Amino acid sequence: MKKVLLATTALVAFAGAASADVSLSGSARFGLQWNDAAVSPVPSTTLEKRVTLNIDMTTETDSGLELGARIRLRNNETALTDVNGAVVYLKSGGLKLSVGNVCGALECMPGAYAGTVGLNGNGFSNVVMNTADQLYWTWTAYSSSGAGANGVEVEYSAGDFSGMLTYAALNDLTTADNIIGAHVAYKFGDWTVALGMQDGDTNPTWDKTVLTVGGKLGDFGVGLAYADNNGTDKFTINGSYSFGATTVSAFVSDDSSVAATDNPWGLGVSYDLGGASLVAGYSNSEIGVKRATAGIKFKF
Template sequence: MKKVLFATTALVATAGVAAADVTFGGLGRFGIYYQEGAANETTIESRFRLIVTATAESDNGLTFGAQVRYQANEHADGYSARTGAFNTPRFWVSTGPFTVSVGNTLGAIENMPNMYTGSIGLTGLGYANVVYNFGADAYTSGSTGRQGIDVIYSSGNWGVHLTYSPDQTTQNTGLTDTNERIAGAVSYTMGNYTFAVGAQSSDVVGDTDFAVTIGGSWGNLDAALQYADNGANDDKYGVAFNYQVGSATFIRGYVNQDNNPAVDDTNAGIGFQHRLGGGTFIEGGVADLAGTTRADLGLRFSF
């Protein structure tokens, strides 16, 4: 993450503002992606993401912030074709252990500890390790995200995250999503273990009703048990792990059962990451998603 401090007359002239802090960061990745049965089974994969974060602190110690992302992929992937796009911004104010965020919603269930344990490869290979199946609010890069409110508390061993997103037809021009979501998650860390539970109220069939994760660390091994009730007689449960096999090499994997009536099958994947230093990585993996093989291999760097 590169930091640029703007302390010009224009920024500090306003009463009550000491300085504005603007940071630029992000990532780049490129490699090869394979998906069995696709029209073009092997394709070139690439992504560029730029994250711009601006913060300022008031005289009474409140921290104000805003963040926006620009993202472009190698193909038309929901963004502005091959030209990429900025997403909708997120704004927040923080004091002590509390943060209130407005705009592009983060999502309480999406951000539960250990929800993403076992993510593999350069691209995530479909992120089938995520048991809530994305039936809840989540921050969106490069395009319009759901607009809502996050209230976050983090202190000591406890974490609490509440999310509300209203009918989106009143929030985003052109959208017809009339779903209203209310979600919450609580986590507690005790020694080497972290327990988290989340719940959501939504009227959309297939949205997650309940989720729980339990994660632990034992030397070089991090592992997690994950479960989600995704509504409509659909639940998903499994185990995931990260294991450090050397000073710079990690093995990651997962296996789970998805009882979605449209899938009703097992997902499994394994991948590796080798750290080259300076925020650069070699990453790859292979996954079986309900009988369909996916694989990738490539390079990633953070800045």
């Protein structure tokens, strides 16, 4: 990676642009996944693998204004490599404006994914914005393999305070289902509190209010999350304990959905190999779907 970074930086500089960089980063994972709800001919146990490559491009003006862009390539066990929609931004100090395949105010809210277990998230029933009645993934989010929300996003940070405002749509800003979302967060010591909301123009499924609290007590991690999903409440409590290279984690949720038959819960364990991690997890969803995953994941 370092050789690629140096080569691309030298090439751009030679072309006459000042302070420009192109860098590569990413992640990968592989292992096995089990789903007791799999329907024949799909087997209950299948291979799991994913490779993600980020291409980040940045430059800086003479006045110190940073401009940049990112595209992502992703490949998994069921799809060929996709190039996603780009996000382009400009940044000055603690203020950042992004356009295109934006992150999403709730998606990138601190604590939104706290309590996630397993190699691939095991269905993400720990996420309080996922419910049996109001469906899964009904919020603006960065797309790793599609065009994304095509929105406008403003981020601001100053000291321990941060905030984000997102205005986007599923296709483009001219459609009737435009979505606005925002969050604010404050960090004090080892603890972070965040409050977020999202509102859709026409589809009430997108209306959400989210509160998260998370932090550390020595070797213990503790988190609490709550969401009002258009009248459907969901709570999640998560915790973790680290000893040596091993971390054990767990979550339990309460989904008020009429369609919910179980309290979602999950157990996870990871072992740090130094540059990679052995990961395993078992979970039960709000409708009783049981999942297990195990494998190795790493970043580069």
